[in-house]
Amino acid sequence: MTQQQKILITGGTGLIGSALIMALRDRYAITVTTRQPQQAERRFGAGVLCVPELPSLEDYLAVINLQGESIAGKRWSAQQKHRLQQSRWNITSALAEAIQNCETPPKVLISGSAIGYYGAQDATEMTENTQVNYPDDFAQQLCAEWEHRARAAASERTRVCIVRTGVVLAKEGSALQKMLPPYLLGLGGPLGSGEQYFSWIHLEDMVRALTFLLEQESCEGVYNATAPEPVTQEVFSRSIAKTLRKSHFMRVPAWVLKLALGEMAQVLLTGQRVVPARLQDAGFTFNYPTADAALRDCLLPPSSD
Template sequence: MKILITGATGLIGQRLSQTLLSQSHHITALTRSPERAAKLLGPNVELWSSLAGLSSLDGFEAVINLAGEPIADKRWTTSQKQILCESRWQLTEKIAELIKASTYPPSVLISGSAVGYYGDQGQALVTEESSPHQEFTCQLCSRWETLALAAQSEKTRVCLLRTGVVLSSEGGALAKMVMPFRACVGGPFGDGQQYMPWIHIEDMLNAIQFLLNQPSLKGPFNMVAPTPVRNEQFSIQLAKVLHRPCFMRVPAALVRCLMGESAVLVLGGQQAVPQRLIDAGYQFRYSTLQPALTEVVK
């Protein structure tokens, strides 16, 4: 299968590219830094620096769109919000336009989103049918998904990845969480009752491939494990796996002071479950937290 991947040098994209290559797929990666991408992805990935000049995506059988500025790396100033949005919206819109202009378009577009689509849902159970709250993350993800869905037709199905916290030993959010625990100053954020939807990197990769190979599947999918946990439970389990204490609760006021509006990423949450993946028959390798954290930390 000939596959175009955006965001191929990111946490998910890099592993996914290597996995698909090992299965004899032909991978083309769209990247702003071909030199860096060549070092990370190796010589067998074709590299593009731009979609400029293309009139269609004829020849590609699938597109996996994972590109986007990291959402938690900086405070959400007005300019940073614009960067977060444009890094997702502009590329997704261009991909959809090229798919629609294709005589023989890709059969599937798998496009990124996040559980942030739902906003802070408190203690409510969240499935793909749940209504979102109107917060910045919802506005960002909702527009992102709408632009991707514009590519859908009788020839092209669109799958949307509403992703939670991805657990990986290679970076991402977990790397930041681990640091204070290793220094013996880790603990829950705020009251710790907010839910943290999570997914092991192996399940993330396997579920994307599951969607890639199931021609009947389309629409939104919560890319999370079946057992979301509260922040306090997550902190206790992480401390246990690291053999460190868990007693330094981080006051919500301090988090808001340090992070500003983006504090909702850690003080809010969603009790999201992967209902549509389960209904489709996907089998999770890591469905509970402790085995997932143990494998990642090892």
């Protein structure tokens, strides 16, 4: 029996990581770093090795780095900003250094980032070739440094793919579920003006994109992990209401979001119009290219057909 190739996944207990492990576990030998290995083993089963610290990366096929504290979990106090930075930057630097020190390094590092890299861009379409630098934009600088540290792993033997992820939509446990309560009460509506763009991706396509980058040896560099048809907040909000067959007439004023969330509200009120140009150029196709299709899958019961 052929021995399975080894993959290390950091951040494997999160929404994306958990779904990715379930998709890959039958084809690869998965190692997951986690602060609670016994709990993770019960979750994933005996076939997934769960460890509290980074193992030696010798002879690993790949490293997929998804670790990082939720950017929307708490208000951005100075202390919280520091935690967000360290939870992303430290592990990425440690992985890059470990890869560089290997005699037989992994063939690929796939490292997370986010579309917050692009900053506030109004309706301007963002592709991977767009270069930005906003020293006063916390999310942009967070992502820029995160990506810089990942690139340190690149060599003739290790390709690096950086994945700028949009808002991930899933049947449960995603940002979508946090949006739903007002709609279920018939009080749904857009955030702020509603004119800002909302770039998203279905969890299934997110996992498929990561698998694609893992297995396509010609892929390296930056990739936007967003569906090919971003929409405005207004359109996305109306699509939620239509899918749930609920009314859509309320609006959350910008000042309410700023009062509740502080600086973090800017992420919701500005947005980015991001398209996955390089993924599509590489031959990747989306199962859920439109918001309507993604929301029907996430919010409605499966068809009995």
